[in-house]
Amino acid sequence: SSELTQDSAVSVALGQTVRITCQGDSLRSYYVSWYQQKPGQAPLIILYDNNNRPSGIPDRFSGSSSGSTASLIITGAQAEDEADYYCNCRDTSGFHVVFGGGTKLTVL
């Protein structure tokens, strides 16, 4: 399958750690990237190649990938982290791109 599956919604208490997962067969072969999207804004890349942060992304964001599951981990979630999070990678053909359905993160 070339689909990526994410939980539709996750919540975390302020200051606590949360894991957002992304599952799919193509993750066995290809790197994953993660994006944060706030209402009315374009997505923002927060991790690429499984666990690399672009400049300016706080180090509370980290990632991992093993087998068919990739994870985005937010250590010490802040109120401003409340957003939708999407994963993406190549599909099993290697030519196309697939996105997960997105996870809505609520910070309590």
Place this chain on the structure above:
Amino acid sequence: QVQLQESGPGLVKPSETLSLTCSVSGGSINLFSWNWIRQPAGKGLEWIGRIYTRGTTNYNPSLKSRVTMSGDTSKNAISLNLYSVTAADTAVYYCAREVGTTSAFDIWGQGTVVTVSS
């Protein structure tokens, strides 16, 4: 720094062609791959396709029969044509730069809303 700006009609009639342009400033389109991604209101992201070296394209298999992309080096812009549109094509359309070969989209345009309606 590189910036992307999408432009095009905000309203397209059913069965007609949706045509958008992504103007790239601060860098050449001859470098990197350039992608179109869309997002219906309240829904997730859907990859439409990419254009890269010498105009090579890859398209989402689900849209392949209705999509073409091209690049104009004189205008430093890429374009998207989506044919025979229906209401299901109503969405925010983004262009994005892809770095490397791992489908990491590091720079996005602000997006442009396209509504398909008569």
